[in-house]
Amino acid sequence: NAGVMQNPRHLVRRRGQEARLRCSPMKGHSHVYWYRQLPEEGLKFMVYLQKENIIDESGMPKERFSAEFPKEGPSILRIQQVVRGDSAAYFCASSPPSSNEKLFFGSGTQLSVL
């Protein structure tokens, strides 16, 4: 049983470029969550998605950030025109259809903006 898979593990971008982070949930899981973590900080909720639907995006910045979870394929967190402040670890988590409480996390993508 593969866990939550995220790629890439490390992503380096220059200011103004786009960053695309991918997340494949655990098999059988239909809920996906994205969290951001700064060094020495906790995880901050960004967005909650189900297949083809954004359920809660209250934690997403109003500009440059978007997320999707298509019918086929992984969930994508997209950051346009990255700035240095976007540098962080981005974690994806998934949960089964029956619960949105116990989340299973991936290993994260460390985004570094030069």
Next chain:
Amino acid sequence: GESVGLHLPTLSVQEGDNSIINCAYSNSASDYFIWYKQESGKGPQFIIDIRSNMDKRQGQRVTVLLNKTVKHLSLQIAATQPGDSAVYFCAEGGGGADGLTFGKGTHLIIQP
């Protein structure tokens, strides 16, 4: 706004001793609580969870205690081992929010 917080950012214990990590929460509507362990460079790993209709739950070497009166949650680790070194996060769920709300974390350091 309401949030989950932790009393101490760092806890240092001797190998073999018991560790107690504390957490305070303020959202009285939360009905689910969970502890995660995060090792350096890795994602959070589930340790144990508890619902608000319970005040204690035990796992393997770990116990979670919930005191709803003072909105306090603790994680007890018995016979702490070097592999327990990590940052421990408490998180709360329910209360009308989607997903989990995390605290800042406590860094547990094991001394030989």
